[in-house]
Structure formats: C-alpha cells, structure tokens
Amino acid sequence: MLYAILCYDSEDVVCSWSKEKDAEVMTSLGGVLEKVAQQGRLGPVARLMPTTAATTIRKGAEAMVIDGPFAETKEQLLGFYVIDCANLDEAVETAKDLARASGSAGSFELRPLAVFNPIPPTL
Amino acid sequence: MTDLAWMHAALVSARPQAVSALLRYFRNLETAEEAYQEASLRALRTWPEKGPPRDPAAWLIFVGRNIAIDGVRRARRQEPLPPEDQISDQEDAEATAVGKLDDADYRDDILRLLFICCHPDLPATQQIALALRIVSGLTVKEIARAFLVGESAMEQRITRAKARIAQADVPFEAPGAVERAERLGVVAAMIYLIFNEGYSASAGEAPLRAPLCEEAIRLARLLLRVFPSEPEIMGLTALLLLQHARAAARFDKEGQIVLLDDQDRSLWNGKMIAEGLALIDKGLRHRRPGPYQVQAAIAALHARAARPEDTDWAEIDLLYARLEQMQPSPVVTLNRAVAVSKVGGAEAALELIAPLEDKLSGYFYFYGVRGALLMQLGRNDEGRIAFDRAIALAKTTAEAAHIRMHLDRLGKIDAPTC
Numbered sequence: 001m002l003y004a005i006l007c008y009d010s011e012d013v014v015c016s017w018s019k020e021k022d023a024e025v026m027t028s029l030g031g032v033l034e035k036v037a038q039q040g041r042l043g044p045v046a047r048l049m050p051t052t053a054a055t056t057i058r059k060g061a062e063a064m065v066i067d068g069p070f071a072e073t074k075e076q077l078l079g080f081y082v083i084d085c086a087n088l089d090e091a092v093e094t095a096k097d098l099a100r101a102s103g104s105a106g107s108f109e110l111r112p113l114a115v116f117n118p119i120p121p122t123l
Numbered sequence: 124m125t126d127l128a129w130m131h132a133a134l135v136s137a138r139p140q141a142v143s144a145l146l147r148y149f150r151n152l153e154t155a156e157e158a159y160q161e162a163s164l165r166a167l168r169t170w171p172e173k174g175p176p177r178d179p180a181a182w183l184i185f186v187g188r189n190i191a192i193d194g195v196r197r198a199r200r201q202e203p204l205p206p207e208d209q210i211s212d213q214e215d216a217e218a219t220a221v222g223k224l225d226d227a228d229y230r231d232d233i234l235r236l237l238f239i240c241c242h243p244d245l246p247a248t249q250q251i252a253l254a255l256r257i258v259s260g261l262t263v264k265e266i267a268r269a270f271l272v273g274e275s276a277m278e279q280r281i282t283r284a285k286a287r288i289a290q291a292d293v294p295f296e297a298p299g300a301v302e303r304a305e306r307l308g309v310v311a312a313m314i315y316l317i318f319n320e321g322y323s324a325s326a327g328e329a330p331l332r333a334p335l336c337e338e339a340i341r342l343a344r345l346l347l348r349v350f351p352s353e354p355e356i357m358g359l360t361a362l363l364l365l366q367h368a369r370a371a372a373r374f375d376k377e378g379q380i381v382l383l384d385d386q387d388r389s390l391w392n393g394k395m396i397a398e399g400l401a402l403i404d405k406g407l408r409h410r411r412p413g414p415y416q417v418q419a420a421i422a423a424l425h426a427r428a429a430r431p432e433d434t435d436w437a438e439i440d441l442l443y444a445r446l447e448q449m450q451p452s453p454v455v456t457l458n459r460a461v462a463v464s465k466v467g468g469a470e471a472a473l474e475l476i477a478p479l480e481d482k483l484s485g486y487f488y489f490y491g492v493r494g495a496l497l498m499q500l501g502r503n504d505e506g507r508i509a510f511d512r513a514i515a516l517a518k519t520t521a522e523a524a525h526i527r528m529h530l531d532r533l534g535k536i537d538a539p540t541c
Binding site: 010012013015016017049050051052053055066067068069087088089092112114 | 129132133135136137341344347348351352357360394397398401402404405408
C-alpha cells in the first residue's frame, strides 16, 4: 500500500525560522528519508510554497478563481496532482479542465512547489 | 512539542494578531501591549504544563483581555487577582472567542495596527521603529542595533512616537473601501521603507541591518495573508523577495559593491526567487498593474536571466517607461536610462538623463550612471568629472570605492595615449 504523509504546521512559525534552523530541520528529516529510500520505499517528496502564493479554483458550472489558499473546513483533502506549468495561467486552465471533467463540487488549490524530488537520489 | 523554541516562534507569529485585537478592545496601545506581554508570560508558564493551545493568537487575545480587565477591576476595588487557572484555563471559551472574530475583523485589526504606526505626524524613522517594536515585537536593543544607534536613543525615539500616537486620533471604526485602500497603500510604503533601511546598508553594516529586510518580508507576507486578493501587495512581497534574494552577491569579500551584471548568480537565493516569481505571476493575472508590480516584474526579468547577457533589456525598458507614467520621478528615469543604454546605446541614454541634472545634482547614483555612459562613449575626460562628482556625493565608503574602481579603469584606458 502506498501512503502519502501530509505535513501540517503553522506557516507563520515555519516561515520565521532562520536559514540555519530551516536547514537543520531539513537535514534531520533527510536522515529519516534516507533510510526509507535505502529500503526502496520512498516516492516523490515535495515542499509547498507559503499559502500566500496559493490560488483556489472553486468548481461549479463556471469555475471561480479565488486568490489565497483553500479555506473550506467542511471538505477534506482527497488527492493531488503535480503538473508542470509555464505560469499560473496555464495551471489555472489545467485546473479548470479538471473541474469540468470531475463534474462534482469542491475545489482545487494551486500551490507552487518550492522543492520537488521526483526520484529519490539514493534509489 | 512545547519546547522553548516552539513557544517563542508561536508567540512571535501570533503577536500582530493578538496585539491588534487587544488594541480594538482597549483602544489604547499601551494597554494592548501590556496585556499581550502579560499573556505571553502566562503562556510561557502554562503551555509547557497543559500543552500548546490550538490557536495561540486566540489564546493570547482571550487571556490578555481577561488580565487587562482584571487589572482595571483590581485597581478599582483593590482586590487580589483571581487564581491562575481561572484566568488561563479556558479551552472552551477560547473556541468561542475565536468564533466571534471573523476574518474581516482580523484583517482590519492588523491593518489598523500597522496604519497607526504610519501616523503622518511621525517622521519616517519613528514610523519604522514603532512598527518594528509594536507589530514585529523586536526588542529595543534589536531595533537600535539595526538602526546603528544606541539603545537609550532608540528607547527615547520609540517613547516619543508612542506619546504622539496616544495624543492622536486613532480610527477605530471599520474603514470603508476607499479608506481601506488608502491605508493599505500607506502601510505598503512603510514596509518598503523598512526593507530599504536594511537593503541600503553598506557591506560592513549589512549583517546588522539585514534583519530589517527579513522583517519587512515577514510584514509583507502578513499583509498578503489578510489581503489575499490585492495585486499590489503581491507585487510588494514579490519585489522584496526578489531583491533580497540577491543579498549574498551584492558585495565582494572586500565589501565592494558588485553590480548586477557582475554578480555571481549562483549566490542568489533560488528559493526566494521562485516564491517571488510565483507571486508576481499571480499579481499580474489581475490586470491591475501598480508601481510595486511593475518594479517586481523588472526584478523578475533580472532573476530569470541565467547570465547577464540573457537579460530582456527591451522589456525592462518598457516596464520602466510604464513606471515613469505611474510614478513620474527623476530616479525612475535614471534607472530607465540603464535599460535604454543596453537597448539603444549610451548616446540615447545620456540624452534621456540630460534634463535630470538639476533635480539630481545631489545624487551620487546620477553621476555614477552618467560617468559610466560617458566612458562607454570614450568621452573619458567628461566621465572623470562625473565620477569625481559621484565620489564627493557618496554616502558609504563602498559607494566611493566602487566609483574609484571605474576611475582606475579610465586611467588604464588613458595610459597609452598619455
């Protein structure tokens, strides 16, 4: 079974870490990931940019584009895609295509990736 | 998880929201700040024992308000404070308190707090110091260090600023749309000013003053989080990130200024650039351009160029022309001249800046640019005069040293003909 481990923390707190502190935490996490990778169990790893860089697409007859992160607490995170886009316009277009195809309610939140390791270096 | 470092970070990041909400309750900056301080002390005592609250800001607001109200009552009745757990132990009440404060309240609270610091009666340096003290929560010592002044001088400056604010009319009613936009503009300008205080530092001062740049970025992010649909705030945040990303490459080991074209681009901070590019991309989609977005778009074109020769100078020229229309200023025209020289040659650029001399006769950078353009055209004697002028106007030794380097090169070019 593949598991996704989703990271939640206070963005305010994490964004106010010093460069050294950030590097320290990443190195520490990297140590754990390295072991998992050596066992051949590590999939893609991504770090998202802050929610200030987020854009939300509200599904509907005419998809609505809203600045900012997804804020609806009555809906749950069900999945994600990682898509290479030339710019935000292209990302929005792709999300709108998905919105039309899905036919249900809900939202897509677009978050640019700060870090993306598609294939773990040790595999 | 409730270790000291975590608590410190949580308190720092909850501060703007907590102080600004307490200010709305008490309508007095001094009371609001004291209530926050007291609540923080209580947090340091109770969180390790009971675990951190779900929403630290809401906890601080609730506890801070209780403490301040009790303070008033106690002063009135000379009664002792109720036991600790009656004040701090209110997990359910905390949730209710948050419920009452919707996002719109938070948004106007934070804007008000920042706006108060921008009071027009206060000189710019006091505005900045006050914002760093009250909104960011930097200590007087930290602010004094960043401003390169003594601690007692800074203490005085902040006390004076607070006294003026206390006498001034502070707008507590919710602002209308126009007022809100105006306040947002004033606050954005103040944040940019904080950034420039740090950014204009010389190499020797940079380590002390760089925290100002980081603090400005933090405040811009804060503003963007409460106003997520304002393209100019996206532009401002992007601009600060893109400029600060070059910090490590701006001075060489001897502390000399390194121009953009000569910077080691591998020293640029790729993470900040990526975030800046994402934000300006997002802002420009609104098709409501403003000066911050245009400046960020210019910075973005520099950031996107892997090598100096890849820079899209024609686009930069167009963007500066746009900025000139939005915000006519001789300094903008001077900046544009650099782009013009790359696109249309030094002659065209000299022509563009010729009419600016009256207005910029006291500006180091004007004579630096003029000297460099004259040098490109081989008009070395005139170039030398311009550079001498620039050295006389230089504010930092790095600026003067940078011009001297140009003069040295002139000397070498001249040598064979002598």
